[in-house]
Amino acid sequence: MPVRLNECPVEVVFTMLSGRWKIPIFRYLYKNNIPVRYSGLLRHLPSISKKILTEQLRELERDGIIERKSYPEPRPRVEYMLTSSGRSMIVFLDKMSDWGEKHILSNKSENSSCRRPQPLI
Amino acid sequence: MPVRLNECPVEVVFTMLSGRWKIPIFRYLYKNNIPVRYSGLLRHLPSISKKILTEQLRELERDGIIERKSYPEPRPRVEYMLTSSGRSMIVFLDKMSDWGEKHILSNKSENSSCRRPQPLI
């Protein structure tokens, strides 16, 4: 999804992060806080297909949120990590999470790899 | 778009606000800060259709972000306004806007009804 320019920053940022798997990807990279391999992402995202994973990664990279490093060794290896810019999104994501926990109705379940008091998103 | 439960609050909130016109609607209601009529929204949103406007309003209402008041007078009148819960979204929307203005690349244009130093989103 191309980012629409000439627009309210809020809308642009929303577009950057809109995509079925972008928040899960962000969360995984954020928590690990070290470079993560393509195969690592593939394993940790329950039901994503390779095509979609590559697509979402490419868009996140294009928007300066993640960084891609390729090591063309005998067994090729590619690592992804948040840029400092991407990482700094935690500022509003954390506030969003707070708002959500206060205001989301009928959310009684105890699941979730991203619920407080674990720190942040 | 139904809100997916049992999920990361961030994703839920994203889903609540994802929709081509939800941020523009929020912004209009936020700025006016008084009840706004259906026709007012229709006039101020450049190219929305009635079906879509109604749809997005219904979803925002369902999620507790806006409130709908109907006055079935001779000339029917319906007013929409943010709930206090919806209004409190400004906390993270404002942070998002900050992030956007710092990090969105190639956004040189001088347009926009939502750019600082006008306060907030």
Next chain:
DNA sequence: CTGTATCCTACAAGATACTG
């Protein structure tokens, strides 16, 4: 004025197979 009811289209997302 404030909506429904239909019909249509574009595109994000997915399934699956193939490749350097």
Next chain:
DNA sequence: CAGTATCTTGTAGGATACAG
């Protein structure tokens, strides 16, 4: 291992007409 290449599908968004 880390991807493309194709094909299919679900659905958000829109155009238009009608209605209380």
